[in-house]
Amino acid sequence: MKKPLWKTGLLGLCAWGLFGSGTLFAQSDPTGQKPITQTYAFTNATVHASPGSEGEKATIVVKDGVIISVGSGVTIPVAAKVIAGDSLYIYPGFIDAASQAGITKPEDPERPSDFVSSNPPDEIAGITPWRSATDQFDIGSSQVDDLRKAGFTMAHVLPDGGMIAGKGAIMVLGTKGSTNLIKTNTALAASLNGSRGMYPGTTVGVMAKFRDVYKNTNLTQDRIATFTSNSGVTRPEINQTYSAMTEVVNGQIPVFFEVENDLEVRRAISLQKELGFKLVVYGLEQYDEVIDLLKSSGVGVILKLETPDDKAIKNQKDDVDEAVQAQYDRVKESYDRTIAQAGKLAEAGVAFAFSTIDAKPSDAMKSLRAMIEAGLTESAAMAALTTNAAGMIGMNRIAGTVEQGKLANLVITTGPIFSEDSQIKHVVADGNIFDYEIKTKKKNGNGEATVEVAGTWDYTSETPAGSSGGKLTIEKDGDDYSGTITYDDPSGNGTATSPISDVSISGSQLSFSFEVSAGGMAISVSVSGEISGNSMDGSMNIAQFGSFPISATRNPNFISNN
Incomplete structure (x- = not known):
């Protein structure tokens, strides 16, 4: 028997969360502004835990304003919002x-x-x-x-x-x-x-x-x-x-x-x-x-x-x-x-x-x-x-280094912190994440694009609610990028389309975000992936539900030449 559409597909997981496991915001927060989780995991980032330390690939888990674990083999709590840090660098606040x-x-x-x-x-x-x-x-x-x-x-x-x-x-x-x-x-x-x-x-x-x-x-x-x-x-x-x-x-x-x-x-x-x-x-x-x-x-x-x-x-x-x-x-x-x-x-x-x-x-x-x-x-x-x-x-007991038990105060950058082209992408203060706009780095020393991202991409993603796919279209407009993404509508009405925003390119790393309308609520989705020619592999983070693998292939017949 075929599963109902709202229980499969890319955002079936969101529908399951909304209709089966509770609402997006905490019930004790009538304003709807309080985050549903204070648990975050910054995965596979280059972490400089103290001054002069060599950067090491690690995951940092933060809960209720405190760093609860740092390392390469840490367990990520189910409730954690996962933020892919593959191309990011993390320093003490x-x-x-x-x-x-x-x-x-x-x-x-x-x-x-x-x-x-x-x-x-x-x-x-x-x-x-x-x-x-x-x-x-x-x-x-x-x-x-x-x-x-x-x-x-x-x-x-x-x-x-x-x-x-x-x-x-x-x-x-x-x-x-x-x-x-x-x-x-x-x-x-x-x-x-x-x-x-x-x-x-x-x-x-x-x-x-x-x-x-x-x-x-x-x-x-x-x-x-x-x-x-x-x-x-x-x-x-x-x-x-x-x-x-x-x-x-x-x-x-x-x-x-x-x-x-x-x-x-x-x-x-x-x-x-x-x-x-x-x-x-x-x-x-x-x-x-x-x-x-x-x-x-x-x-x-x-x-x-x-x-x-x-x-x-x-x-x-x-x-x-x-x-x-x-x-x-x-x-x-x-x-x-x-x-x-x-x-x-x-x-x-x-x-x-x-x-x-x-x-x-x-x-x-x-x-x-x-x-x-x-x-x-x-x-x-x-x-x-x-x-x-x-x-x-x-x-010094609670701040100054990235260690288990210290306050979740972090600076997250796009490159080694003192390098000329490095930018601050996130600041975590008291466990609260503040996001900042990244100026797109699209040029190399020869004036050519670092990677080409414009075009139409066919993507697939795997979540506990099932496999799904859709189309991602990226257009270049001067020095900026815009586009749309299609996904399986959580309400069961076929497919839906959403504009993408915060498009950023750093080296061969592409990231963007979009919102999904599910049950009258807007759910934030962020995507980060590594571009290699006409292929992309990365992760997709869906609000409180965690991070899941995503891959995409660009259709060579629809590459933008703008």
């Missing part, structure tokens, strides 16, 4: 060790009627150690999106403010539906920036005021201890500034001091040596003169992830006089010296991380490639993005 992505600056408080500029209230003077970055952070900010697109999955966010802005927090860059908070009160954010029109208005004044606040916190602690253990002692005043500074004075959290150049580095380190607090300097731009000091001091180091614009160098003309040429040489020398700093710091044995404050995340990879070209090793660059940053903010 990047960590921004000092970030203000998603941070909004608080409103300036009103000045009291008896305001005295030489002795302003702490809050007006920019001294607010009790504030928390969590009160200023918005996961829905476009800045967070930009950071995530650049491969960052975790950020140590610092509040915006004056000379003592407040306490930092660790955020995983997941979805809006989660708090994304991992830890609060991680560090005290400070800078050498003075206040306008009041004390402290100068760098020297800021240093003096920081010293005053620190020492008064010490004195207040002593007075509280005396009052607690003795009778007949005058009750000490409890000041919110000194109370909030207690964690710093007791060595429980470090001070993250924002500095830019060698002079500010020296000033921050001199304060640390005098007072004894834990110190991390961040935002460094010009520091080659103090590399030895940074090494000997043992302070944490976070570099600004930015290099100078090289347009002025690229636009230099050949036919110029000696004076102009001398100016060109000075610009080039300054540029070369700046981009070489990170390599020298790593060579000196100083472990550092990166900050994106006042830098463009979209330029991060360009800056990293410039540093690498100037002497920074790829291993050191990756360590700065991952393991060094994780250790500096106390997150």
Whole structure:
């Protein structure tokens, strides 16, 4: 007896899932937006588990935001959504060790009627150690999106403010539906920036005021201890500034001091040596003169992830006089010296991380490639993005490497991460997958197409619901591709047709996606395959149902010549 059509064919599996085993979305989610599964398997990808490690073909299984297995022979859970990674590379998610992505600056408080500029209230003077970055952070900010697109999955966010802005927090860059908070009160954010029109208005004044606040916190602690253990002692005043500074004075959290150049580095380190607090300097731009000091001091180091614009160098003309040429040489020398700093710091044995404050995340990879070209090793660059940053903010137990038991924070690229033509295709943050558009790489060095994909293909696929087939038509339109695919209609009405989207070609790898209408719902299907002449072999992933083999043969009579 012939099986009913809706129980066979390519999307019979979808119909079985819809009508026989439950609905597409979780019953507890009335919005229909919550994923039906939080279990994913990235199969047969080249995995670089830690900085400097050789890439190995492996499968990574993720469940509920945690990596549950990594290896070449792991068991893929039935409920897992399988993502074919045959042509992809996977790295640990990047960590921004000092970030203000998603941070909004608080409103300036009103000045009291008896305001005295030489002795302003702490809050007006920019001294607010009790504030928390969590009160200023918005996961829905476009800045967070930009950071995530650049491969960052975790950020140590610092509040915006004056000379003592407040306490930092660790955020995983997941979805809006989660708090994304991992830890609060991680560090005290400070800078050498003075206040306008009041004390402290100068760098020297800021240093003096920081010293005053620190020492008064010490004195207040002593007075509280005396009052607690003795009778007949005058009750000490409890000041919110000194109370909030207690964690710093007791060595429980470090001070993250924002500095830019060698002079500010020296000033921050001199304060640390005098007072004894834990110190991390961040935002460094010009520091080659103090590399030895940074090494000997043992302070944490976070570099600004930015290099100078090289347009002025690229636009230099050949036919110029000696004076102009001398100016060109000075610009080039300054540029070369700046981009070489990170390599020298790593060579000196100083472990550092990166900050994106006042830098463009979209330029991060360009800056990293410039540093690498100037002497920074790829291993050191990756360590700065991952393991060094994780250790500096106390997150190395759960982040920084691709290991079983760590957070599912991953960067998935189309090629080796620092190669010129590599692109970020997926970012996994807290187990949530964010997909990004890949610019089609269709040309080789001779200007010819890497592989020819246009034409009409006859495909077949095998699923537990049976064997099926159909036609895939791909058309070339300028630099882009479009097309359609036919499949067995799950409702039993013959065949149906759907447009394909997200067509991407990387080397000989073709990938695209399309949607199937089944039972009034749209089911997402993604296809990835290797092209060899007029043949393709790959895998087809159907929503929650898993990944299944697919093969196709191009009909030579219908090859597009557009």
